[in-house]
Amino acid sequence: MYRLLKVKDVVRIPPRMFTMDPKEAAKLVLRETYEGIYDRDEGVVLSVIDVEEIGEGVIVPGDGATYHEVVFTVLMWTPRHHEVVEGEVVDVAPYGAFIRIGPMDGLVHISQLMDDYVVFDEKNRQFIGKETKRILKLGDPVRARIIAVSVKSRVIRENKIGLTMRQPGLGKFDWIEKEKRKAKEE
The missing domain is CATH 3.30.1490.120 (RNA polymerase Rpb7-like, N-terminal domain)
Structure with missing residues (x-):
């Protein structure tokens, strides 16, 4: 905020x-x-x-x-618990994706990326949903919710923010649009 x-x-x-x-x-x-x-x-x-x-x-x-x-x-x-934020995927690692949200980066753990079994494709540096075939990679714009804020220091980089993208209306913008279209058709 x-x-x-x-x-x-x-x-x-x-x-x-x-x-x-x-x-x-x-x-x-x-x-x-x-x-x-x-x-x-x-x-x-x-x-x-x-x-x-x-x-x-x-x-x-x-x-x-x-x-x-x-x-x-x-x-x-100020990062607030349960606040919905928008950002961009700036780094990926086998354990999750780092999202730039304002002046800080937050981590979306691999278990919080989507409601699907997720695998990390190390060669292409992207995450793939096993059943949905959704792909998350560097540069993707996303919407997430803050679930944890860990303040350890006055230095910005030493503090951590935990994010989730598993709830409806969260995730990669393409996914959100597809869900909206799907809901209108039904």
Whole structure:
């Protein structure tokens, strides 16, 4: 889920940025500090949008920089349990497919790909449904549901998202369209 969040913090503006507009200098420092960080409660900071307020600078003895209290807006993405997401297959392995959903990749375990016995074709790097003959490969657009979120670190790549595509309305878009057409015909 994407959302905007207001944050209040203190920012250190180094002397080399004193000639800049204070809001722009604060925005640059905040982007370096916050963007790409995963917060356990709020999610991933995608971007620092705007610095709304900047207070008077305070100089600390022995440090040439100024410290300012700031209020700024960030764009966040938070993976939520049971949220339906759309993405693209970006990698496959014998145990499942990795789906790019926003700033993170989620894993759909082979058992959660479809309601069928699934085999991994290592030569062609794709999954094949034994009875349905459905194929899932790199680059396929899909719809999935988040079933697990494991937060271990502030580094995005160290956190994991588990996905499923077994419920109706989920899976490769071609599969979903075929199911819709089949339901209309019946």
